Amino acid sequence: MAAAAATTDAVKSTVDQFTAASNTVFKDGVEKTLAALNEANGVSKKNLEAVVASVTAATKGAEALGAQAMAYSKTSFEAQVAAAKSLAGAKSVQEVVELQTAFAKTALEGYMAEMGRMSETVSASVKDSMKPLNERVTAMVERLQAAR
Secondary structure, three states: OHHHHHHHHHHHHHHHHHHHHHHHHHHHHHHHHHHHHHHHHHHHHHHHHHHHHHHHHHHHHHHHHHHHHHHHHHHHHHHHHHHHHHHHOOOOHHHHHHHHHHHHHHHHHHHHHHHHHHHHHHHHHHHHHHHHHHHHHHHHHHHHHHHO
């Protein structure tokens, strides 16, 4: 009987140890899972913030480009009206040709300069809109390399 009680105590002790170890492993697993979820939420939040910042920068760039295009259109239209008035007041065919040639040259130079400015605006806008996304990609690459 004493042997049976000792065996029962040994079994109970083993079961208690197993239960305690299982509880510890379960608790550790839950804590690790929660930590991983919190980290994933943090990463997702940062990614979303980067996308919002990127879209905001792209929108600002588009607005700047639109304003620039409108200003150029207005200036160009005014130059065309002035050229038409000059052509209407020409006294000879030679003067018409000279005025038209000067206007065409000025218009082409203005167009080329404006396209250069617009190209710079687009380039700056793309750079600004890609910066937050590039930063997130760099952070992820660094994180993956650190995990190795």
